[in-house]
Amino acid sequence: MPNGWEKHPVGKICSSIVPGRNKPKQFGGDIAWVTTPEITGKFIPSSVQENYISEETIKECGGKIVPKGAVVMAAVGDLGLIAITKEEVVLNQQLHAFVCSSKINNEFLAYWLGTQTPYMESVASKTTILYLNKTNCESIPVLVPPILEQQKIANILSTWDKAISTTERLIDNSTQQKKALMQQLLTGKKRLLDESGKPFDKKWERIELGKLLDYKQPTPYLVKSTDYSDEYPTPVLTAGKTFILGYTDEEFGIFSEDLPTIIFDDFTTASKFVDFPFKAKSSAMKMLVAKDGVSIKYIFEVMQALSYAIGGHQRHWISIFANIVIGLPCREEQQKITAVSNNADKEIELLEQQLADLQQEKKALMQVLLTGKKRVVV
Missing domain, CATH: 3.90.220.20 (DNA methylase specificity domains)
Structure with a gap:
């Protein structure tokens, strides 16, 4: 004590x-x-x-x-x-x-x-x-502790809480700003500059997603054992919020030849952009691969912006999503749009890392301050 x-x-x-x-x-x-x-x-x-x-x-x-x-x-x-x-x-x-x-x-x-x-x-x-x-x-x-020490400890931890809240707001603001900007870019309402410094002016093609992407079934890439460990090299992925379920040491059936790819849950329509080797967990996952002349990251951004209400327990890629018509600019404009998206993602990732660091620092402080292992000066 x-x-x-x-x-x-x-x-x-x-x-x-x-x-x-x-x-x-x-x-x-x-x-x-x-x-x-x-x-x-x-x-x-x-x-x-x-x-x-x-x-x-x-x-x-x-x-x-x-x-x-x-x-x-x-x-x-x-x-x-x-x-x-x-x-x-x-x-x-x-x-x-x-x-x-x-x-x-x-x-x-x-x-x-x-x-x-x-x-x-x-x-x-x-x-x-x-x-x-x-x-x-x-x-x-x-x-x-004595009341004055309690107040000092609470004040110190409150400082971290304020920094965490500020960073969370910055992440939310940056995410919303990216969403608004991409909505403009992906619909052609805002055009970027080409290499000569002039706005792109070529008319966009209207084309179905299924004509831009091939898909691969997950069966050859399904993980056999769920005995995961952070010490193993290969991530096991889901298209849902969890994304990385764990890591496996299985050496065969690793998806690595058509990267980057979009992993797509055929039932929930959730998707993730993946640019590293992985194994799959669900038989409902499809790996979407871009055909020649198409930026896979551009297609991913378009899919993220789609507004689609899921109805019933059915598979969606072949029957619905492959038939959705999107606007497709020339390859150079696709690349310019994805560069803007990548820069925004990097800013958000930096803020998310800052948030994780602050949360870890607060956790460490709580462990020593709330137990008296480290005493504060009153």
Whole structure:
């Protein structure tokens, strides 16, 4: 135990507010009715807050007002999800609130509780979904430094939070700017300059995607074992958000001869641009390869900009996507457009790396500051 620190269950240094069980019958008012999906950052109500209720409705449904500055945690499902109220709110029954005593700083407590997911999971009721009752919530142990040290620790971590939030906004802004610019370039509304410094003026061809791309079935490239390791050399890919499922040491059936390629999920229509050797996981994946005279990166950008609503569980490439007609400029203009896209991607990737570095730095700071391994000067 660090000198001058104490250890208490959170229920001893805070009072609890357990939400009412009834959902409001009507919405409309000026008090936020907060649910778990609406906790997206450090404070609530967040920018995605949907429902507000009146004091009259609160009384009718037996709700409880949680004061400004309370620490709110998820008690069902997403354990370790924490936020601080920036105004009076009402919580749904999947959340639990702590009102801090004079012994504990609310921001310090929020940071601490965010590290206690393993403990929460160990005491939670193991039903179809993890659940913490009031006793479980109040039992969470807290290492409590002197109040001035708590405030200093919270201030240091808040500095990292602000830097993280700023970087996230920069990523979002850069992504939106790229999207808007590509929309202009891919429709010909904005034309770039050719090598002579004049705007491209050749008329674009209208042509089906299937005439620009060949496709390969994944069967020869499917991974046989899911015994992945980060020490293995070859990535196993999916076209979905996960992208890299893991790494395999299988030496045969590696897709490497037609790079770069677009991997396309035939059911979800998700796609990724790939310029390195890989193996596939899903038999629903197709590898799309550009025919001569076509920039595969240009086609990828066009596909990313397509607006298509998926209907039913069916395969989409041959029956639908291959027949979609797109605008195709000359090869030189394709390359100019993809160069703009690549530059924008590099800027976004740099920001994403900065974000990852900040998040790692904050994690390392929390490990030493919240445990007293490194003491701050008050």
